[in-house]
Amino acid sequence: MNTKIAKTRVVLAAVTAIAAAGLLALPSAHATASCTVLGALLNLHHSSGYDVAIDANRSSLGPRAVIRTPELTSDGNITSGGITGRTVDFTIGWSGTLSYVHFTGTVGADGIVHGTSTGTTTPINLNEGPWDSVDPLTCS
Template sequence: MSRVTNRTLAGTALSALVFAGLATAVPAHADSSCTVNGDYLRLRQAFGNYITTTTINAKGSSLGPGVVTVPPSGTNGTYGSASGSISGRNIDVRITWNDNKGTAHFTGTIGDDDIARGDSTGTPIPINLWNPGPWYTSEPLNCSTGQGTGQSSAKVVADVDVYNIPDGPGKRQIGTLRAPSVVPLVEPCTFDAFCHVSVPNMDGGNGFAWAPGLLEPA
């Protein structure tokens, strides 16, 4: 089996999904308050230092019809068909893998930080191409909580570290905000937990900073 870099693999896998008809639009559920930002929902599973990424086509709160799972070893992605949705703050999606016709079932809940976490069950794909277990989303979802302040920026009143995700497996520091400064908000923040801030000079261009006592509405 040929080996490629993770960056090349990610681009190839997503391109293949589009050509396979993965971008077919599916009507969003009107009763869903949380939706996916963009065309893909990425679910990560961490087994020690081993992280598998399962990418599912998304349209608002509808999930499917295609999916690819990619391990970090540089092997080719494993493709399948997916069907599911986001209802309120609950995620439910079922997958049938093309190669072994095995199935996977991902269920979970979107937290107050808009990161979804849950568990998956199903048939493992040897050798470590996919295994059932806990998962989390690599990016926050878009949830209409009505709890935001309406502010578009935050004032840094004390130095605060910025992380790629608020919490969970894979959390890592990507930088530090220095006081006094003002940073844009990616989405409304209640300032009583993590705020999603835009920081173009940091890895990924945005991240999560703990607000209480450190950030305030600008």
């Protein structure tokens, strides 16, 4: 084998190894942040005036949720969902009924969750529409 060809192969192998090592050392530009609630409750305020306090343990939500309106307070249960990455998605249901409210939202750069709700209007009249978290979540 020609020594010039052999040296070229060695140099190419070295360049390839260095480039591969450099790419492995770079952080992923599209890594999904993991967001969590700092305290024991995720507190939300709905644009129509009602407030929601949800039991929270980092990214797990529930089992209990309390909804407060100017007229009354209602205890519900988280029937599904939680926090995945920057997405907040959960449903509150009431025992013995088909009533529910579904909340979906996204954690912003400031840690505040902005979202919308949909669902039934009983056992209490909860209007559909936008909501925000009262306190920021922590994302890493």
